[in-house]
Amino acid sequence: MEAALEAFVALKEVGEPSLGGWWAGLIIGLVVVVVVVxxxxxxxxxxxxxxxxxxxxxxxxxxxxxxxxxxxxxxxTNDTLQSILRGARTARQALGG
Incomplete structure (x- = not known):
């Protein structure tokens, strides 16, 4: 019980806890979320x-x-025409022309 009382007295000497760090963290977190969005x-x-x-x-x-x-x-069509042309040349040569 005495240890708890000493801890309470030590906490009282430090004073009220500051919430500034919490607000800064919250604001930084919100800024990060907004940037990500x-x-x-x-x-x-x-x-x-x-x-x-x-x-x-x-x-x-x-x-x-x-x-x-x-x-x-x-x-x-080009292949067919080439074939016809080869046939015509062969026919011309066969006819002596």
Whole structure:
């Protein structure tokens, strides 16, 4: 009991505990939370913009693909014409021309 009384007297001599440290910690914590929220908000806005641009690019690539698809057929046509030309040259040589 005597030890508790001595501890109480020692606490009384120190005085009232200061709450300044608690307020400073609370304010610093709130500032950190606000900064994190702002950074995450900016990142989300940028992510949505990138998503919109990526979707637009995908639409454009699909349009380009559908526009250039006939070029594959052009190669087949070119191969066929080369074959006909070789046949015509062979026929000309066979006829003595």
């Amino acid at each position: 702002l950074v995450v908000s900016v990142l989300l806005v940028l992510a949505f913009r990138i998503n919109a641009q990526a979707r637009a690019a995908a639409r454009e690539l699909e349009a380009i693909r559908s526009t250039t698809k006939p070029l594959v057929e052009l190669r087949r």
